[in-house]
Amino acid sequence: MSFIVRKLIVNPKIPGDEYLSVYLACDRRGWCGMGGGPKFDRRDFVKILGAFGVVGAGGGLAIPIVKYMMPEIPKAYSYPQTRLVWGDGRPVRASDLEVNKIYLFNYPLHSTPNFLVNLGDERGEPVGVRVKLYTNMSPLNEEPIIFKLGQTRLVEFNVPGYGREYVVEGVGPNKSIVAYSAICQHFGCPYPAMKFYPPGQQVPLARSELVVKGGVIYCTCHGGAYDPYRGAAVLLNPPQRPLPFVKLEERNGELWAVEVLGATVFGKFCNTCAAEEGELVGSETVVREV
Amino acid sequence: MSSTLKKLYDLLVERLGLDRLPLRSVPYSYVSVEFWLGAIVAASFMWLAISGLLLLLYYDYTNPAEANRRLLESKPFFRPLLTSHLMAANLMILGAVAHFVRNFLVGAYKKPREAMWIVGVIAGFLALQAAFFGYASIGDKIAIEAINIGSGFVSNSFGEYFGKILAALAFDVTESTRYLRTVAIHVAFAVLLGVVFLLHFILFEAQGIHPSPRETGWRDEPSKIDETRKDMAPWFPVNLTYIIVVTFGVWGFIFTLSAFLQGLGWVHQLLYQLPIFEGTPEGEMARPMPPWFLVYAFKLFQLTFLYLPEPLKIPVLGLEIYGFSALPVFIASFVLPILVLAIIPFMARRGSTHPLDNMAAATVLGLLLVYLAQLTIWGAVTLSFHTTFTAIVVFITPILTLVPGLQMLRATMKGEDINKPMIRFFSLSLIAIALPFATLIATRGYESDTGMGDAITGLLGVVFSLIYLSLIAFTVFSGESEPKTGEPRQLDLPTPLIAVAIAELFLVLFSAISLALINPLANPILASALIGLLLTSAYGVAHIALRALTLHGKPLESLGSELVPHMLVVLSLAVLIFVA
Numbered sequence: 001m002s003f004i005v006r007k008l009i010v011n012p013k014i015p016g017d018e019y020l021s022v023y024l025a026c027d028r029r030g031w032c033g034m035g036g037g038p039k040f041d042r043r044d045f046v047k048i049l050g051a052f053g054v055v056g057a058g059g060g061l062a063i064p065i066v067k068y069m070m071p072e073i074p075k076a077y078s079y080p081q082t083r084l085v086w087g088d089g090r091p092v093r094a095s096d097l098e099v100n101k102i103y104l105f106n107y108p109l110h111s112t113p114n115f116l117v118n119l120g121d122e123r124g125e126p127v128g129v130r131v132k133l134y135t136n137m138s139p140l141n142e143e144p145i146i147f148k149l150g151q152t153r154l155v156e157f158n159v160p161g162y163g164r165e166y167v168v169e170g171v172g173p174n175k176s177i178v179a180y181s182a183i184c185q186h187f188g189c190p191y192p193a194m195k196f197y198p199p200g201q202q203v204p205l206a207r208s209e210l211v212v213k214g215g216v217i218y219c220t221c222h223g224g225a226y227d228p229y230r231g232a233a234v235l236l237n238p239p240q241r242p243l244p245f246v247k248l249e250e251r252n253g254e255l256w257a258v259e260v261l262g263a264t265v266f267g268k269f270c271n272t273c274a275a276e277e278g279e280l281v282g283s284e285t286v287v288r289e290v
Numbered sequence: 291m292s293s294t295l296k297k298l299y300d301l302l303v304e305r306l307g308l309d310r311l312p313l314r315s316v317p318y319s320y321v322s323v324e325f326w327l328g329a330i331v332a333a334s335f336m337w338l339a340i341s342g343l344l345l346l347l348y349y350d351y352t353n354p355a356e357a358n359r360r361l362l363e364s365k366p367f368f369r370p371l372l373t374s375h376l377m378a379a380n381l382m383i384l385g386a387v388a389h390f391v392r393n394f395l396v397g398a399y400k401k402p403r404e405a406m407w408i409v410g411v412i413a414g415f416l417a418l419q420a421a422f423f424g425y426a427s428i429g430d431k432i433a434i435e436a437i438n439i440g441s442g443f444v445s446n447s448f449g450e451y452f453g454k455i456l457a458a459l460a461f462d463v464t465e466s467t468r469y470l471r472t473v474a475i476h477v478a479f480a481v482l483l484g485v486v487f488l489l490h491f492i493l494f495e496a497q498g499i500h501p502s503p504r505e506t507g508w509r510d511e512p513s514k515i516d517e518t519r520k521d522m523a524p525w526f527p528v529n530l531t532y533i534i535v536v537t538f539g540v541w542g543f544i545f546t547l548s549a550f551l552q553g554l555g556w557v558h559q560l561l562y563q564l565p566i567f568e569g570t571p572e573g574e575m576a577r578p579m580p581p582w583f584l585v586y587a588f589k590l591f592q593l594t595f596l597y598l599p600e601p602l603k604i605p606v607l608g609l610e611i612y613g614f615s616a617l618p619v620f621i622a623s624f625v626l627p628i629l630v631l632a633i634i635p636f637m638a639r640r641g642s643t644h645p646l647d648n649m650a651a652a653t654v655l656g657l658l659l660v661y662l663a664q665l666t667i668w669g670a671v672t673l674s675f676h677t678t679f680t681a682i683v684v685f686i687t688p689i690l691t692l693v694p695g696l697q698m699l700r701a702t703m704k705g706e707d708i709n710k711p712m713i714r715f716f717s718l719s720l721i722a723i724a725l726p727f728a729t730l731i732a733t734r735g736y737e738s739d740t741g742m743g744d745a746i747t748g749l750l751g752v753v754f755s756l757i758y759l760s761l762i763a764f765t766v767f768s769g770e771s772e773p774k775t776g777e778p779r780q781l782d783l784p785t786p787l788i789a790v791a792i793a794e795l796f797l798v799l800f801s802a803i804s805l806a807l808i809n810p811l812a813n814p815i816l817a818s819a820l821i822g823l824l825l826t827s828a829y830g831v832a833h834i835a836l837r838a839l840t841l842h843g844k845p846l847e848s849l850g851s852e853l854v855p856h857m858l859v860v861l862s863l864a865v866l867i868f869v870a
């Protein structure tokens with residue numbers, strides 16, 4: 001023990017070496033630091049105890065400081081039941097939505113935009129979605145599934161992963177209408193940096209051959225890609241969480257947003273955490289064409 | 291009259307104990323900017339503290355962008371102050387890099403100054419953190435991006451659970467109080483930096499100045515200056531005056547450069563001096579990019595192959611914690627550089643302070659510097675992600691040039707046969723030049739601008755390595771030149787210098803009066819330039835006063851070289867004319 005301490009504090013090879021030892025107090029015997037005495041004695045031991053005490057107290061303050069600094073997490077409201085409406089107030093119906101066109105709406109907060117898409121194949125025929133996936137997953141590194149479908153009109157699929165399990169299911173006559181968060185799960189790039197490219201529409205500067213033909217949600221910030229036909233499962237890293245899924249319901253032919261499933265919307269502590277109720281969209285939210 | 295003045299002066303010195311201050315003094319020949327790069331950093335830091343406190347008076351955390359926009363238009367001298375704060379930060383970091391490199395080249399990092407070096411590295415890290423929270427507090431478009439990227443970065447690096455907590459600690463969860471937190475953390479880091487600076491100074495006082503290799507002939511003993519030698523300049527007044535000279539020079543330069551860049555307008559985002567607001571022409575042009583000193587990390591974020599391909603799952607106390615995909619990027623950008631810098635003193639060999647006698651340290655530091663420079667340029671001109679193959683070449687070319695280059699220089703220094711090392715250096719460098727383009731063709735990268743950017747960055751690796759090698763070569767030669775001795779001593783200042791001093795004093799008056807007369811809101815750039823001129827001309831006069839103090843220890847050189855320090859005043863004047 002004393003050997004290690006001595007080694008650490010003074011360099012015994014050099015007589016009179018004051019390196020670092022000048023910063024330690026000398027005791028009455030004129031022994032400076034730990035290096036001077038013939039052996040490691042009680043006094044040296046107590047000095048070390050003292051040092052540990054001071055360092056320990058400093059470290060012990062860390063937790064209280066962090067606890068003090070931790071902001072109060074705002075209240076998590078329950079999900080608003082929100083009717084989707086057009087800019088002129090007309091309710092949005094499944095039949096209003098063109099296949100493969102991007103629409104945007106905010107839900108559950110005014111600050112969280114989402115895509116609304118009526119998914120279809122290259123010929124514009126709607127394709128339904130019923131996919132089971134998890135909040136966390138390894139990127140699939142595959143082509144978007146739309147190019148492997150053949151005659152199937154409904155994608156039924158299980159994406160492996162871990163974390164919480166949830167089901168992405170489209171609405172409308174073909175189960176082809178879905179809504180995903182328009183904020184990338186990697187570093188939070190929103191639309192238009194991240195957007196949906198319908199099958200057949202070339203992705204400019206795509207980072208991988210797998211996604212150039214479209215049929216993906218592609219993020220230009222770092223080249224992350226999601227497969228909207230598989231519940232926005234991750235195709236290419238760096239993201240490792242699927243885009244959160246906004247659960248829609250058809251009520252009397254009108255579309256309603258009722259909940260957000262899957263991972264938490266990027267940058268939010270929880271999806272409906274808000275300082276005041278006004279931050280939530282309320283009973284209606286406007287759908288915009290882009 | 292003069293005898294009364296003298297008496298007063300002596301009384302002051304005696305009562306204040308100025309001649310007995312327990313502070314290290316340095317030899318006269320060390321009173322030059324080469325030995326005072328650290329003082330440039332300290333002066334910039336001092337201005338950051340002063341201007342930062344002044345800015346804090348009007349800081350409005352509820353909507354900093356809006357407040358800044360309003361203050362820029364309505365508060366006299368707000369714009370010069372804000373821009374000087376940003377420029378001081380830039381200059382401090384540039385100065386710190388110069389300080390690091392210089393102290394490495396002369397071997398000042400070696401025993402017994404290891405602790406000082408490490409404390410310096412920590413200071414550098416804290417400065418980057420403080421800078422990050424500073425620009426995140428502006429509230430403009432860049433700040434919003436910074437907060438987004440910052441919170442994404444921590445939540446992807448430290449697992450979802452801890453990441454969320456860290457992001458909440460740093461950026462709050464409610465937007466209305468977010469900027470109060472960022473600015474508080476900014477100040478906290480600045481204060482911490484101040485404390486670490488203090489420790490750095492205390493260590494300096496413990497060890498004294500590192501002897502110049504010109505005097506030691508690159509031997510590492512003695513590692514300290516003999517305090518009894520005859521040419522020691524007393525701390526008071528010589529050292530103190532030089533501190534004042536450097537401080538005014540640095541502050542003046544801050545305002546001058548900031549006026550010049552403001553006058554240029556939008557050249558490149560990284561050179562733009564004002565906040566970038568949403569909905570302005572600049573806001574349209576701006577890309578999500580941090581200030582230049584963080585661009586290297588920003589570029590590392592874009593190297594997709596650095597991310598973990600599979601997320602990690604770590605069971606902690608029954609919970610499964612997952613994520614961590616960006617952990618390697620975090621390590622590459624903030625842990626590795628710090629660690630590498632911190633272990634440099636322990637890679638050093640005994641005996642010599644010469645960089646070519648400490649090859650391991652010279653190689654590692656050189657590669658680190660070249661990589662940082664490459665990543666910075668790469669990030670500044672390209673905004674794209676990279677596939678493994680082409681991007682890795684970027685990191686190979688510097689190795690091919692730098693390592694054989696150092697060996698060649700070492701052989702030259704030792705007087706060994708240099709044919710072989712030279713051939714090796716040239717052939718490997720040629721490979722390094724060709725490699726990026728060969729990769730470009732092989733991967734058909736020329737079909738995208740990304741591939742072209744990669745190839746050029748690879749080439750830049752060679753260029754930066756050559757710059758580093760020439761820096762080392764320059765150090766070798768300058769170390770060999772003997773100090774000039776035996777010149778005739780002239781103990782009075784020549785008339786031209788006196789004339790310059792009078793002219794500079796006039797400029798001080800001129801700029802002070804102009805500053806009082808101009809309308810700072812209508813001419814904000816002119817105001818910056820005038821403050822620059824005011825400070826640099828004060829620096830000029832003070833410099834001549836300093837010469838009067840140091841004359842008997844540091845004989846006059848030719849008039850030309852005596853006037854070199856005054857080029858700064860000329861520069862300020864030129865910038866003033868440019869912006870006016």
Ligand code: FES
Nearest residue numbers: 184186187219224
């Ligand atoms: S933010 Fe979308 S991939 Fe990085």
